[in-house]
Structures are given as structure tokens and as C-alpha cells.
Amino acid sequence: MGQVKDFNDLKVLIVEDQHEARAMMRNMLMELGVNQIFDAPDGRDALVFLDSAFDFVDMIICDWNMPNMDGVELLRQLRSVDPDIPFLMVTGRGDMESVVEAKSSGVTGYIRKPFSAKGLEAKIRIMMHRMAE
Amino acid sequence: MFDEPAILILGLEALFLTVVIVIAFRLWLDKRRHAVFTALMEDVFNAPGRGIILYDHNDNLVRANDEAYQFISTLSDDPSAHDISFVSGMPSTMKGFLDYMFDHAVDVDQSLKNALDKLSQQRSGQGFREVIAWGDDQLCLVEASSTSAGRQLVALYDLSRAKSDEDKTIKLSRFSDKLVHAIEAVNSGIIIAKRVDDAYRVLFANQAFEEYSGLPSADTIGKPVRRIFNHLTTHERSLKKIDEALRSQSQGDIDLKAGQEKDKPRWFNVQLTPTEMDDEDVFIAVFTDITDLKIREQELSRTQKMEALGQLAAGVAHDFNNILSIVGGYARIADSNFGENETLSDYLQKIQNATDRGASLTSQLLTFSRHKIVTESVIDLSQTLKEQSSLLTPLLPASIVCSFDVDTEGLVIDCAVDDITQVMMNLALNARDAMPDGGAITIGSHLCEGGDVPLHIREKTDNDKLVCFSVKDDGCGIKPEILEKIFDPFFTTKDQGKGTGLGLFMVYGLVKQMSGFIDVDSTPGQGTIFSVFWPLSDKQPTKVMQGSIADVESINLEGYTALVAEDEPDLLALVSSMLERLGMTVLAAANGNEALVLQDDHMGDVDLLLTDVVMPELGGVKLAELMQEMRPDTHILFMSGYPAGASETGASLPDGATLIAKPIDYENLARIIFEKLTNKDVNKFIQTDQGRAAHWETSEVEDGVGNGSIKSS
Known part of the structure; x- marks a missing residue:
């Protein structure tokens, strides 16, 4: 098992169409000590960004529902390039079917809205631990 | 021959001539005088000024x-x-x-x-x-x-x-008056010394110096400076530094330990400054009393030393507790599996006893380092001492009379009964050992106000009313030279094997932990009084009742899930097996992050998180926080080799947290978990274990448990 990365060294890409939600996530991450944060307003922009900067991102936190390209489609396309990159799906839906769908689409983790900084921290830790295993 | 008229004419002419000459001379003289006078007047007229x-x-x-x-x-x-x-x-x-x-x-x-x-x-x-x-x-x-x-x-x-000129004179005189007044009034001792031949002799010494040195000015003025310093101190090192400064005419900053060796030392800082006055070499020495500062410095360094020792002790004890847990735990399991074989059972029992003794030793060490969760408890000191006095009787020989002077009621303090008992026992046993031929021990408690409290304690607290607990003996007393060392760990004057040197060390730690102060007053050959002071509490004393569960073996927690996080693999296996023995489903995690993943994968409820406090990467305290966020219904129990576990991790346990001290005792663990879970959901317990629920009516405080009061179910 590899060493779990320190939060200070973690580089995170936030993909979220709502400006306020993006800002909130950025704040939470900074509160947790993450200080290398990038963001994109939808899946398409995220892909453009990752195309040139894939190596600069350790983890993606992505909203499910977005215009242009939603989270599931982004994930599908990403997995064809990198099957391992930690991908945390943010979902407003709490039903079991959604959870199953999220898991089967290859997410590393999922988190329900609304969530706290501590909830996010726990999810990130879990993902990092899974990746290090 | 001259005729008479001719002579007359000649005479008249001569007379006339003479008169003319005289007149002319007078006129000349007058004019001359006038000119001189005028010049003189002109000089006067034009004279400067x-x-x-x-x-x-x-x-x-x-x-x-x-x-x-x-x-x-x-x-x-x-x-x-x-x-x-x-x-x-x-x-x-x-x-x-x-x-x-x-x-x-x-x-x-x-x-x-x-x-x-x-x-x-x-x-x-x-x-x-x-x-x-x-x-x-x-x-x-x-x-x-x-x-x-x-x-x-x-x-x-x-x-x-x-x-x-006049103003200047007045100003100067006023200034020098003020200067002299200021020099006399200032709190620092000042002497000015002038070089006469090869020695510096004192020109001036102010009032403060007279007080500092105890020398009247008559014994100072005109005397060589070196003689004055000789009077002040006998400490060679300080004198050497002063000589050096005087000889090389350089600035000196010297801390001088004044007084004779046998006296209570007094410290001065001496600033030596060479200068010149009227082309003569002069030295100015300014003395400042720094005795208080030195005492505080010594206290601080002592506190730091004690803290360092405490940390060291805690570090050793932590690992040692883990080892004891494993040894004792497996011995217990082996005992229950091979109970039929009497010899083997006896051996296993001996192993368990040995680990218990080891555990009590580490617990003594750890008490000092403030790692124990302070139980929220308020007691009446006098009442508690009376109640606990029975513990002392079997330990004291018949030659020692122990009396209690604890009549005052209402001496309420914030601390635990156990801690007070420990302090009392240790001080009393110390008193006993100071009186090998017998004597009297007096244990007292009373309220102290103002002047009754020693000055060094009064300076440290704002409380006017302090509760004093004292243990007095008439034994051999403590020599002044070792008085400073008596609270050091492993310091003992007793014979090899008779004392551990941990008794007073523990008392010191406990008193500090209880926010109290300790004072020792001892006269060799006459006896010693140890006094402990606490602030008087305004709370009501807590009622503590004793009780115990009838049979731990009857507890069954089937249907509950526990998540255990412990980085010591053997201990993880041991604790997991203990919980499984209670019927619980156990998710065993080797560290905090793994525990997070395990609970994430687990689709059902997690009823209990039992976590070590100190773990690499993600410690127990942080894990508990995250667990509470994700699974707010999960009950959390901490376990630690440090009884309070907190300081080393940099995070303190949350308020109201329950901590189980290692080594983990099965019965203790079972009871605490039972209480935690059944309080949460009594029905679930009854459904799964109908008719077998252990009942108890009273509440109790557990050893090693922060707030483990167990309520009836």
C-alpha cells in the first residue's frame, strides 16, 4: 500500500455548473488544507482542461447534473483514458437507484448534497486510501 | 657800580618776567590738565559696558x-x-x-x-x-x-x-538637585568609583545600595570597590568577572549571587560602566535586585524538567501498556480455553497478575504527565478524607498514631475521590517512612485565607479562599539540600528496593493536574508538613454510589456492529476477539483511513467505533469527528496507552468522550460497551437478548473511564 497523500500536496479539479456551489467547494477544500484547486463549469470544459493538464490533477470532484456534458458522461470519457483517477460524484439525489447507478458508472466515491467540510474530508480520505491500496 | 634806579628797574623786569613765566606755566598746565581730563572723560564716556x-x-x-x-x-x-x-x-x-x-x-x-x-x-x-x-x-x-x-x-x-549666566547657574543647581534626588530615590543601587593609584575607590553610593549591601555610607565612601564586592559575595566566579571588567576597563553585565553560602541567596544584576569624569577614570556600577526573577527562572526550568520527564514516562508507558494488553489479554483468553488444566490455569493467572502489576506501575508514571481525563467531580474534602481514612489503617504500624483533624465541613473542591485518596496515601506513607521508630501523623484540612497561605502560592492564584490539606509528621525531616529534589521521579532516600521514588512524583503530578499547589515545610530532626492547596469550589459535592454488574458473561450484544481502529495488529486482533465474544460483528481497521473505508463499504449500521487515540496518518480524535459527520448515531469509545491520550496527538478528546485506559480489561470493556449501546437502543438489546439482560440499580464510576457512569437499563 502506498502512502496516502497529504492534503497540502493534493491537486483537485472541481466540475460544477453553479458558480456559488463551485465557490463553496473551493472554500471547503481550502479549509481542509488543499490549496491547489482548479475548476470548470461543465464536463466539456473539464475535458478541455484535462487534455492539457491531466498530470496536474490528482482528484476530480464533479457534479452529476450539468449542461453540455453531465458528470456521468465526463466520467465515461475519462475512464477510457485513465481508469484509476479518483472521481467523487456529487449528487443531489439520495435514492438507492442513483447510488447504484453512480457506483456502477465507475466513480471512486459519491457524496450527497448538501455536505459539510468534514463530510467531504471523509470522502476524500476514503478515495485516497482506496487509490493507495 | 650800579645806580639804584637801574637796579630797581632790573628787579621789576625780573619780577615781571617771573610772573609772566609763572602765568604762562599755569596756563599751559591748566590746558594740559584740561586736555588730560577731557581725554579721561572721553574714556569714561566711551568705556564699554x-x-x-x-x-x-x-x-x-x-x-x-x-x-x-x-x-x-x-x-x-x-x-x-x-x-x-x-x-x-x-x-x-x-x-x-x-x-x-x-x-x-x-x-x-x-x-x-x-x-x-x-x-x-x-x-x-x-x-x-x-x-x-x-x-x-x-x-x-x-x-x-x-x-x-x-x-x-x-x-x-x-x-x-x-x-x-545667572539662569544657567540656577538651572544647573536645580538640575543637579534633581539628579541627586533621582539617584537617591531610584530602586537600583548605584555606586560611583574613581581610580586612585591602582584601585577604584568609592566616591558615591546611593540609598538603595546601602540597603542592598547592608553597609552604611561611612563604610563605603572612600573604600576600595573590590572590598565592597568582597563583602557582597563570596562566589569566586562573580568576583572574577568583576575583576576582569575593572582591570580591562570594559563594560560588564554580571549576575551576582550575593550573600554567604549558608544564607538564603539574593541575586543582583550588576552593570559596570567605565567612563571619565574630569579626566579621571571612573566606574559606575548599577545594582538591580533580580532575586524574584532568578527564583521564577528556577521554577520554570524545574517545571520544564518535570514536563519533559512526564513526556518521557508517558512515551515509555504507552508502548509498555500495549505490550501488557497483549500479554494479559491472551493470557486471559488462554485461561478461559484451558481452564480445566489447573497447573496451566495457575500459570496463566500468574501472568495476568504480573501484567496487572505492570499496568499499575505505568499508571503511576502516567498520572504525573496529566494524561488522565479529569473526572468531573466535586467533593467535600473533610468528608472524603474521613471516608478514605480506613484505607490507611492497615498500612501503618502500631507505633504510629494517625489522627485526623478534619472537622471543618464545607471544604468543597473540584477533584476526584481517587486522586485525593492517592495524594493522602502517598503523603501518609512518606510520613510513615520518615518515622521508623514510630511517631504521630496528623492529617488535616482547613480553610486558608490571606496570610495563612504561603507567599509563593498566593502569587500564583487569584483565589482568596483556598482549601488546605496537610499531612504532618514528627519524623526525621528533609535536609534543605535535597528539598528541591524530592518531587523528582525515582528520587528516593530509602534503601534499595524499599522505595520506587515515584510516590511524591505522583503527588506532585496529581496536585498539578487538579490545579492545586503544594508546599513543603521541613525541619531536620523535627518533622515535615506537606500542605496542598486548592481553590474553594462553589459547586455542590457530587454523590457517587458504588455498584457493579453481576455477571459480565451474561452480556450479549449480537446484532450490533463495531468498527475497531488500532494500529497495533496484535492488540487489534485481541480487542476484536473480545467484541466478537460479546456477539458483535466487528470491522477491524489497522488505521484511521482504513476505518473510514470499511464503514463506507459497510451498508448496514455501525453502532460503535472503538478507536485508539494515537495512530499514524489519521488519529482517533479526527476519525471520531469524521465518523460523527457521516454516521451521527455511532457511539464512540477511545482507548489509549496514554490515560488521556490527548497531548501527544495535538488534539484533545471531545467533551464527554469516554476513554478506556490500556491495558484493556475485558470485563470493563464489556460493561462500558453494554452501557453505551443499550442506552442508545434498549429495545434492540432486549429483542436480541431477551431475559438475559443484566440489571443494576446504581451508577458507578469506572477506573480508567472518563465519564463512565453506568445507568440502569
Whole structure:
């Protein structure tokens, strides 16, 4: 098992169409000590960004529902390039079917809205631990 | 022959000639005198130091000397330019002069104006004498007087220089008065010493120095400085430094331990400064009393030493507790599996006993380092001492009489019964050991106010009312030279094998942990009093009831899920097996992050998180926080080799947290978990274990458990 990365060294890409939600996530991450944060307003922009900067991102936190390209489609396309990159799906839906769908689409983790900084921290830790295993 | 008329004529001629000559000589003489007088008068008139202006009886300017012109010109650049009544720079009339004077004078008051007016009107030679100020610090004495011929003579004297000299003298004298006063009043001792031949001798010593040194000025002034320092101290190192500074004429900053070796030491900081006064070598020495500072420094370094030792002890004990847990735990399991074999069972029992003894030793060590969760408890000191006194009786030989002077009720303090008992026992046993031939021990408690409290304790607390607990013996006492060391760990004066040197160390730690203060008063050969002070609490004493569960084996927690996080693999296996023995489903995680993943994968409830406090990467405290966020219903229990576990992790346990001290005792763990879970969901317990629920009616406080009061179910 590899060493779990320190939060200070973690580089995170936030993909979220709502400006306020993006800002909130950025704040939470900074509160947790993450200080290398990038963001994109939808899946398409995220892909453009990752195309040139894939190596600069350790983890993606992505909203499910977005215009242009939603989270599931982004994930599908990403997995064809990198099957391992930690991908945390943010979902407003709490039903079991959604959870199953999220898991089967290859997410590393999922988190329900609304969530706290501590909830996010726990999810990130879990993902990092899974990746290090 | 001469005829008579001819002789007469000749005589007359001679007489005439003589008269003419005499007259001519007198005239010449007069003229000469007049010229000399005039030159003399001119000299007098023009003599420096005063200005003279002469006006005739018609009030017109006759003449003025150079000095007078200078006076007038200092008032204005070109006086005549402004006033037509000026004749080549001088007022042409007496009145004009007076007006000019008045116009340019500063601080003119009515009386001066009146005097000037009067003079200008009367012109009668009444005389006028006033000091008039003008310009910057210019002072002039103006004297006007009439001559017998009706002339007016004005004399002007410049007083500025004289005034400034006088001012300077006054200023200097006042300043030196103040300086001397300040030097005398200041709290630092000051001596000034002048070099005479090869030695510096004292020129001046202030009041404070007299007090510091105890030497009257008669024994100081004129005496060699070195002799004064010899009187102050016998400490060679300090004296050497002073010699060095004096010899090399360099600045010195020396902490001087004053007093003789046998006295209570007093510390001075001495600042030596070489300088010159009137071309002579002079040394100024300033003494500041730094005794309080030194005492505080010593206290601080002592506290730091104790803290370092505490941390060391805690670190060792932590690992040691883990090892003991494993040894003891497996011995217990082996015992329950091979219970039929009596010999084996006996051996296993011995192993368990040994681990128990080891655990109590580490617990003693750890008590010191403030790692125990302070149980929220308020007690009545006197009552508690009475209740606990029975514990002492079996430990004291018949030759020692132990009496309690604890009549005062209402001495309420914030601390745990166990801690007070430990302090009492340790101090009493110490007293016992100080009296091998027997004697009396008096255990007392009383309220202290103001002067009853030793000064060094009063300085540390704002509380006026302190509760004092004391243990007094009439034993051998403690020698002053070891008094400082008695609270050090492993310090003992007892024979090899008789004392661990941990008793007073533990007392010190406990008292500190309880926010109390300790004081020792000992006279060799007469006895010792240990006094412990706590602030008087305004809370009500807590009622603590004793009780115990009938049978731990009857507890069954089937259907509950526990998540265990522990980085010591053997201990993880042991604790997991303990929980499984209770019927629980166990998710065993080797660290905090793994615990997070396990609970994430687990679809059902997690009823209990049992976590070690100190773990790499993600410690127990943080894990508990995250668990509470994700699974708010999960009960959390901490376990630690550090009884309070917190300081080393940098995070403190959350309020109301329950901590189980390692080594983990199965019965204890079972009861605590049972209480936690069944409080949460009694029905679930009853459904899964109907009819087998253990009942108890009272609550109790567990050893090693922060707030483990167990309620009836």
C-alpha cells in the first residue's frame, strides 16, 4: 500500500455548473488544507482542461447534473483514458437507484448534497486510501 | 657800580618776567590738565559696558556713546529710517528716546508705562531706574537722571549676559538637585568609583545600595570597590568577572549571587560602566535586585524538567501498556480455553497478575504527565478524607498514631475521590517512612485565607479562599539540600528496593493536574508538613454510589456492529476477539483511513467505533469527528496507552468522550460497551437478548473511564 497523500500536496479539479456551489467547494477544500484547486463549469470544459493538464490533477470532484456534458458522461470519457483517477460524484439525489447507478458508472466515491467540510474530508480520505491500496 | 634806579628797574623786569613765566606755566598746565581730563572723560564716556546718552536742558540730544548707538541699533535694523526724530540713529529728544524704548520693549506693563510717562512729562531729574526687556532674551537696565545743569543723562546697561549666566547657574543647581534626588530615590543601587593609584575607590553610593549591601555610607565612601564586592559575595566566579571588567576597563553585565553560602541567596544584576569624569577614570556600577526573577527562572526550568520527564514516562508507558494488553489479554483468553488444566490455569493467572502489576506501575508514571481525563467531580474534602481514612489503617504500624483533624465541613473542591485518596496515601506513607521508630501523623484540612497561605502560592492564584490539606509528621525531616529534589521521579532516600521514588512524583503530578499547589515545610530532626492547596469550589459535592454488574458473561450484544481502529495488529486482533465474544460483528481497521473505508463499504449500521487515540496518518480524535459527520448515531469509545491520550496527538478528546485506559480489561470493556449501546437502543438489546439482560440499580464510576457512569437499563 502506498502512502496516502497529504492534503497540502493534493491537486483537485472541481466540475460544477453553479458558480456559488463551485465557490463553496473551493472554500471547503481550502479549509481542509488543499490549496491547489482548479475548476470548470461543465464536463466539456473539464475535458478541455484535462487534455492539457491531466498530470496536474490528482482528484476530480464533479457534479452529476450539468449542461453540455453531465458528470456521468465526463466520467465515461475519462475512464477510457485513465481508469484509476479518483472521481467523487456529487449528487443531489439520495435514492438507492442513483447510488447504484453512480457506483456502477465507475466513480471512486459519491457524496450527497448538501455536505459539510468534514463530510467531504471523509470522502476524500476514503478515495485516497482506496487509490493507495 | 650800579645806580639804584637801574637796579630797581632790573628787579621789576625780573619780577615781571617771573610772573609772566609763572602765568604762562599755569596756563599751559591748566590746558594740559584740561586736555588730560577731557581725554579721561572721553574714556569714561566711551568705556564699554554701558551706553550713555546726554540730552541738554532743552531736551535736545547732546551726544551718545558708541555703546548707546549699538543698543538702539539692536532694536531695529535702521531706527532712523522709521522715525524722522532720529539724528544719525539716535532719538533726537529725550521724549523720543523714551517713546522708542517703550515701543520696542516686550513685557511692558502699566507701571513701566507710568514711569516712562512720568519721566517724559516731568523731566525733573527725579531719576528713573527700570529693567526693560526686548528682543530675544535681551535685558537692559535703563537709568535716567538729571545733572545739576539741567541735563538729562541716560545710561543703558546690558544685563542679558549676566542674566543668562545667572539662569544657567540656577538651572544647573536645580538640575543637579534633581539628579541627586533621582539617584537617591531610584530602586537600583548605584555606586560611583574613581581610580586612585591602582584601585577604584568609592566616591558615591546611593540609598538603595546601602540597603542592598547592608553597609552604611561611612563604610563605603572612600573604600576600595573590590572590598565592597568582597563583602557582597563570596562566589569566586562573580568576583572574577568583576575583576576582569575593572582591570580591562570594559563594560560588564554580571549576575551576582550575593550573600554567604549558608544564607538564603539574593541575586543582583550588576552593570559596570567605565567612563571619565574630569579626566579621571571612573566606574559606575548599577545594582538591580533580580532575586524574584532568578527564583521564577528556577521554577520554570524545574517545571520544564518535570514536563519533559512526564513526556518521557508517558512515551515509555504507552508502548509498555500495549505490550501488557497483549500479554494479559491472551493470557486471559488462554485461561478461559484451558481452564480445566489447573497447573496451566495457575500459570496463566500468574501472568495476568504480573501484567496487572505492570499496568499499575505505568499508571503511576502516567498520572504525573496529566494524561488522565479529569473526572468531573466535586467533593467535600473533610468528608472524603474521613471516608478514605480506613484505607490507611492497615498500612501503618502500631507505633504510629494517625489522627485526623478534619472537622471543618464545607471544604468543597473540584477533584476526584481517587486522586485525593492517592495524594493522602502517598503523603501518609512518606510520613510513615520518615518515622521508623514510630511517631504521630496528623492529617488535616482547613480553610486558608490571606496570610495563612504561603507567599509563593498566593502569587500564583487569584483565589482568596483556598482549601488546605496537610499531612504532618514528627519524623526525621528533609535536609534543605535535597528539598528541591524530592518531587523528582525515582528520587528516593530509602534503601534499595524499599522505595520506587515515584510516590511524591505522583503527588506532585496529581496536585498539578487538579490545579492545586503544594508546599513543603521541613525541619531536620523535627518533622515535615506537606500542605496542598486548592481553590474553594462553589459547586455542590457530587454523590457517587458504588455498584457493579453481576455477571459480565451474561452480556450479549449480537446484532450490533463495531468498527475497531488500532494500529497495533496484535492488540487489534485481541480487542476484536473480545467484541466478537460479546456477539458483535466487528470491522477491524489497522488505521484511521482504513476505518473510514470499511464503514463506507459497510451498508448496514455501525453502532460503535472503538478507536485508539494515537495512530499514524489519521488519529482517533479526527476519525471520531469524521465518523460523527457521516454516521451521527455511532457511539464512540477511545482507548489509549496514554490515560488521556490527548497531548501527544495535538488534539484533545471531545467533551464527554469516554476513554478506556490500556491495558484493556475485558470485563470493563464489556460493561462500558453494554452501557453505551443499550442506552442508545434498549429495545434492540432486549429483542436480541431477551431475559438475559443484566440489571443494576446504581451508577458507578469506572477506573480508567472518563465519564463512565453506568445507568440502569
